[in-house]
Amino acid sequence: MKSLIAKIILIAFVFVSFNNTVLIAKGGKAKMKTLVVYYSATGNTEIVAKEIAKKYNADLVKLEDFKQRSKFVLYVYGSYCALKDKGWDIKPLNVNLKDYSKVFVGSPVWAGRQVPAINTFLTNADFTGKEVIPFVTMGGRNPAKSIPKMSSKISSRGGKITGSFAIQTGGKTPEEISGVVKEKISHFTE
Numbered sequence: 022m023k024s025l026i027a028k029i030i031l032i033a034f035v036f037v038s039f040n041n042t043v044l045i046a047k048g049g050k051a052k053m054k055t056l057v058v059y060y061s062a063t064g065n066t067e068i069v070a071k072e073i074a075k076k077y078n079a080d081l082v083k084l085e086d087f088k089q090r091s092k093f094v095l096y097v098y099g100s101y102c103a104l105k106d107k108g109w110d111i112k113p114l115n116v117n118l119k120d121y122s123k124v125f126v127g128s129p130v131w132a133g134r135q136v137p138a139i140n141t142f143l144t145n146a147d148f149t150g151k152e153v154i155p156f157v158t159m160g161g162r163n164p165a166k167s168i169p170k171m172s173s174k175i176s177s178r179g180g181k182i183t184g185s186f187a188i189q190t191g192g193k194t195p196e197e198i199s200g201v202v203k204e205k206i207s208h209f210t211e
C-alpha cells in the first residue's frame with residue numbers, strides 16, 4: 022500500500038514538473054504579475070493607479086507616510102523635501118517585488134518633483150530584471166523634473182524603463198481623469 026502511494030506521489034510530481042516546463046518553454050518565461058505602487062494625498066494618483074490595476078489585473082500598493090502631518094506641514098515640508106530630492110519614513114510595505122515582472126510607480130507632482138514617499142520607495146527597491154513605468158499626476162501641464170528623476174532612480178536600481186506618462190488633473194472630474202488614463206495606457210503591452 023505504502024509503495025503504491027509513493028508511486029502515485031512520484032507520478033504526480035513528474036506530471037506537474039513537466040507541465041511547468043512546457044508552460045515556461047511555450048511563453049519563453051513564466052508569466053509574472055504586475056504591481057502598481059503609488060502615493061496619493063488628495064486622491065488623483067489613486068484614481069490613476071486603480072485604473073491601471075483594473076486593466077492589468079495588477080496588485081495595488083499605496084505608500085503611507087509613517088508620520089501623520091497636518092495638511093499645512095505635509096505640503097510645505099513635503100514640497101521642500103521633494104525639491105531637495107529627499108525621502109521620509111514610510112510605513113513598511115506588505116509586498117515582495119520579487120513576485121512581479123512589471124511595476125508601475127505613481128507619484129503626485131510637488132514643486133515640480135516626485136513626492137518624498139516615492140523617493141524612499143525608489144531608493145530602497147530592487148528593480149533588477151523588471152520593466153518599470155513611472156507616472157505622475159499634476160495640477161498643471163508640466164511634469165517638470167519628476168519623470169526624469171524617477172526614471173534615473175529606477176535605472177540605478179536595475180529597472181528597465183519601458184514607458185512613462187504624466188496626467189494633468191487640475192480642473193478634471195474623477196471620471197475625466199479615468200478617461201485620460203485609459204487612453205494613455207492603451208498602447209502598453211499586456
Ligand SMILES: Cc1cc2nc3c(=O)[nH]c(=O)nc-3n(C[C@H](O)[C@H](O)[C@H](O)COP(=O)(O)O)c2cc1C
Nearest residue numbers: 061062063064065066129130132133158159160161
Ligand atoms: C504640496 C503640493 C505641491 C504641488 N506642486 C505642483 C507642481 O509643482 N506642479 C503641478 O503641476 N502641480 C502641483 N500640485 C498639484 C498636484 O500635483 C496634483 O493635484 C496631483 O494630481 C495630486 O495628486 P494626489 O491627489 O494623488 O495627491 C501640487 C500639489 C500639492 C499639494
